Amino acid sequence: RYVEPTGEDGAAPRDEQRRWEEEHMGAAKLRFGAKDSLQRNPQREYDLVLPEDDMIEFVSSVTMRGNVMQSEGGVLSEAERRKQSLAAVRESLPVFPFKKELVQAVAQHQVLIVEGETGSGKTTQIPQYLREAGYTKGGIKIGCTQPRRVAAMSVAARVAVEMAVKLGSEVGYSIRFEDCTSERTVIKYMTDGMLLREFLSEPDLASYSVIVIDEAHERTIHTDVLFGLIKDIARFRPDLKVLVASATLDTTKFSLYFDDAPIFRIPGRRFPVDIYYTKAPEADYLDACVVSVLQIHVTQPRGDILVFLTGQEEIEACCEMLQEKSRRLGSKIAELIILPIYANLPSDMQAKIFEPTPPGARKVIIATNIAETSLTIDGIIYVIDPGFCKQKSYNARTGMESLIVTPCSKASANQRAGRAGRVAAGKCFRLYTAWAYKHEMEETTVPEIQRTNLGNVVLLLKSLGINDLIHFDFMDPPPHETLVLALEQLYALGALNHLGELTKMGRRMAEFPLDPMLSKMILASERYKCSEEILTITAMLSVNNAIFYRPKDKVVHADNARINFFLPGGDHIVLLNIYNQAVTAGFFYHTAKLTRSGYRSVKHQQTVHIHPNSSLFEEQHRYIIYHELVFTTKEYMRQVCTHGRDGM
Numbered sequence: 239r240y241v242e243p244t245g246e247d248g249a250a251p252r253d254e255q256r257r258w259e260e261e262h263m264g265a266a267k268l269r270f271g272a273k274d275s276l277q278r279n280p281q282r283e284y285d286l287v288l289p290e291d292d293m294i295e296f297v298s299s300v301t302m303r304g305n306v307m308q309s310e311g312g313v314l315s316e317a318e319r320r321k322q323s324l325a326a327v328r329e330s331l332p333v334f335p336f337k338k339e340l341v342q343a344v345a346q347h348q349v350l351i352v353e354g355e356t357g358s359g360k361t362t363q364i365p366q367y368l369r370e371a372g373y374t375k376g377g378i379k380i381g382c383t384q385p386r387r388v389a390a391m392s393v394a395a396r397v398a399v400e401m402a403v404k405l406g407s408e409v410g411y412s413i414r415f416e417d418c419t420s421e422r423t424v425i426k427y428m429t430d431g432m433l434l435r436e437f438l439s440e441p442d443l444a445s446y447s448v449i450v451i452d453e454a455h456e457r458t459i460h461t462d463v464l465f466g467l468i469k470d471i472a473r474f475r476p477d478l479k480v481l482v483a484s485a486t487l488d489t490t491k492f493s494l495y496f497d498d499a500p501i502f503r504i505p506g507r508r509f510p511v512d513i514y515y516t517k518a519p520e521a522d523y524l525d526a527c528v529v530s531v532l533q534i535h536v537t538q539p540r541g542d543i544l545v546f547l548t549g550q551e552e553i554e555a556c557c558e559m560l561q562e563k564s565r566r567l568g569s570k571i572a573e574l575i576i577l578p579i580y581a582n583l584p585s586d587m588q589a590k591i592f593e594p595t596p597p598g599a600r601k602v603i604i605a606t607n608i609a610e611t612s613l614t615i616d617g618i619i620y621v622i623d624p625g626f627c628k629q630k631s632y633n634a635r636t637g638m639e640s641l642i643v644t645p646c647s648k649a650s651a652n653q654r655a656g657r658a659g660r661v662a663a664g665k666c667f668r669l670y671t672a673w674a675y676k677h678e679m680e681e682t683t684v685p686e687i688q689r690t691n692l693g694n695v696v697l698l699l700k701s702l703g704i705n706d707l708i709h710f711d712f713m714d715p716p717p718h719e720t721l722v723l724a725l726e727q728l729y730a731l732g733a734l735n736h737l738g739e740l741t742k743m744g745r746r747m748a749e750f751p752l753d754p755m756l757s758k759m760i761l762a763s764e765r766y767k768c769s770e771e772i773l774t775i776t777a778m779l780s781v782n783n784a785i786f787y788r789p790k791d792k793v794v795h796a797d798n799a800r801i802n803f804f805l806p807g808g809d810h811i812v813l814l815n816i817y818n819q820a821v822t823a824g825f826f827y828h829t830a831k832l833t834r835s836g837y838r839s840v841k842h843q844q845t846v847h848i849h850p851n852s853s854l855f856e857e858q859h860r861y862i863i864y865h866e867l868v869f870t871t872k873e874y875m876r877q878v879c880t881h882g883r884d885g886m
């Protein structure tokens with residue numbers, strides 16, 4: 239996995255590496271494994287549980303400090319935490335003592351950069367403080383952008399609880415394909431992509447008094463474009479307040495970009511985190527994760543574990559392996575609660591990670607880098623970091639976009655480690671060597687705008703009347719080649735004319751939150767009278783292969799099931815066929831029947847309701863199928879359609 243570090247002449251600089259390791263790692267070689275724990279807990283027979291050969295040897299080199307607190311009494315027990323009232327929890331957040339100062343700073347400055355550790359209360363508290371300070375008087379809104387859908391939904395839900403209002407009323411969220419807001423909404427969480435689209439209908443964002451660009455350090459392409467647009471409208475809307483909130487990274491850069499805007503630092507409150515490295519590179523990081531989790535579980539004191547993997551497939555595989563292994567160990571080990579978290583996970587499953595760990599058990603959360611800064615999970619003491627992430631890259635010359643697993647940056651690795659020190663002193667286990675960290679990892683991640691296809695964004699900017707893209711005020715401009723290729727493609731699709739101006743077709747295309755090629759396909763279907771089919775295919779293409787589930791132990795069955803849907807004409811037609819049939823075949827478990835007292839689920843005979851957002855909310859059908867069942871105020875079925883048996 240790791241290439242042997244090579245010197246300039248191509249030879250492996252083993253001596254150099256050994257010298258470096260002796261110099262840097264000598265002080266605190268610490269054996270983390272069976273012997274270590276046996277000494278601490280002589281009464282337990284760990285070697286029976288995990289054979290020593292299976293263990294990974296870690297060496298420790300540094301302790302991450304910074305604004306560090308000393309542990310006092312360790313982890314607050316869940317029972318104690320639950321006893322704390324919601325108000326007490328809010329008042330214990332690091333941002334709370336600075337409420338007055340922060341509101342004052344917002345009053346004094348149009349643009350303010352807010353820097354604070356993950357979990358200090360930036361996302362959930364600041365919009366509430368500004369609301370209390372009167373920034374939503376008369377129904378004008380505070381908007382807060384998030385790079386990730388899951389984060390937008392979960393923080394909105396949390397703030398609704400804190401304000402004791404229904405989600406979707408005063409507090410709501412808006413993400414692609416789902417709008418959970420109403421006329422009453424004054425605190426609106428949304429993905430950065432959604433705010434970008436709002437510029438199309440409201441170019442001066444007149445319905446907002448404050449825009450918080452949150453998680454700014456993530457530097458998604460949408461956030462980067464928002465920077466440019468918001469900087470521009472702030473000039474002719476002196477009443478608009480702009481907050482750029484970020485974890486403790488890059489804030490000086492943001493300040494410089496926004497004409498030396500002041501930086502408001504929320505002092506951190508983090509406990510020290512001991513960092514351990516593997517002695518040698520790990521050949522299979524998935525396997526190494528599983529071993530490390532169990533190793534921590536049997537040798538280390540109480541506290542939950544957070545593992546960073548790169549995507550859904552890996553996470554599912556890791557969960558399966560862990561389940562299998564812990565099942566085999568049975569009562570030899572304490573209960574291990576294994577929970578995945580990634581963007582496409584159904585929301586009721588997502589909520590599980592925030593539930594307190596029962597006494598005696600240990601929670602292990604297997605996450606994508608969504609847990610790096612966007613989500614705060616309390617109770618984490620141990621972090622396992624294999625050092626990888628999935629990264630988009632784009633080759634403008636070939637037009638090839640790829641999503642590949644690459645080593646993460648040092649900045650990411652340090653954010654990940656920081657997750658271990660939020661509630662008490664923690665430990666971070668890096669599944670790579672200290673040498674790899676020092677010499678093979680980039681300092682920071684390249685902003686997305688420099689490694690992605692720009693078609694969508696160029697079309698959007700053009701439809702906002704920004705014609706000169708070469709001189710647009712990007713914080714880090716995209717490569718010239720990529721920009722030119724996007725313009726060429728839009729011209730070929732008929733969205734731009736030969737002068738690079740937006741055509742009528744281009745204007746209509748910009749209204750779809752889709753890749754320009756898909757938008758064009760939909761618009762062209764009008765002429766061929768196949769919009770219905772094309773819309774289905776587009777929808778099926780937009781869910782990132784989530785339709786086919788291929789469990790490891792049922793590969794043959796899964797492949798057969800998929801082949802049964804095949805039709806001549808190719809994959810697009812197959813997707814259409816699946817939609818027309820699969821819905822029923824896949825979701826027969828999720829059928830509800832209309833009875834005199836409303837809908838009842840066929841499987842569990844439970845009373846269920848159609849979500850008010852559904853197009854079928856006001857209709858009645860004998861049988862319906864739902865995509866997911868979510869409990870908010872009632873048992874709601876979301877994404878509902880009529881069943882094939884309906885009307886029979």
Ligand code: CDP
Nearest residue numbers: 356357358359360361362363392393396614
């Ligand atoms: O944005 P920042 O990382 O500074 O913090 P935040 O997301 O506002 O989180 C502040 C606190 O709210 C966390 O420490 C959690 O205790 C709590 N929180 C929660 O319980 N559930 C959520 N969905 C989000 C936050």
Ligand code: MG
Nearest residue numbers: 360361611612
């Ligand atoms: Mg946040």
